[in-house]
Amino acid sequence: NAGVTQTPKFQVLKTGQSMTLQCAQDMNHNSMYWYRQDPGMGLRLIYYSASEGTTDKGEVPNGYNVSRLNKREFSLRLESAAPSQTSVYFCASASPNEQFFGPGTRLTVL
């Protein structure tokens, strides 16, 4: 039982490059989330998926797209990376009483 896994752990991109962050959970949760964490700002919700086949914007969705591939997997895509997207990205999945977090992806955009 691995919980929530994320790949990659670290990534450096140049401005304008694209990439996809992968997330998977093995807890059979319906809800999954993508957050970004920046110093002094806590975690801000980018996108979430309440169930397979549905996605919704969170607080800071601009510059990102998501895909809920199946119940287990929820990916986050940056189509044209910008320096403002330098951050630590966390994926989470939720039961009704708790959210479970992955270890994070540290992304730097030069």
Place this chain on the structure above:
Amino acid sequence: AQSVTQLGSHVSVSEGALVLLRCNYSSSVPPYLFWYVQYPNQGLQLLLKYTSAATLVKGINGFEAEFKKSETSFHLTKPSAHMSDAAEYFCAVSGPGYSSASKIIFGSGTRLSIRP
């Protein structure tokens, strides 16, 4: 609208001293409230949660928090700090229209330092 405010971005206490991390919330529905801990270069781990049962909630590592509706507070305490408690702590409240963990709004975090 739901929101959470953590008072103090950095708290420093001596080893063995009381730890008190403050959190105030606003919510239009009975809230779920959470404290998460983040150790350096790691993800978030749930410390404890309030889900409308007992108002005094005990969590892992000796932490506890008390839900006070009249004060809209959910402060985190630990009687005696240990060096291993040094970390960032996040208070969170369930999102608008939710009384669950389905949508959570996080505070900005409090970094706890422990002095030897």
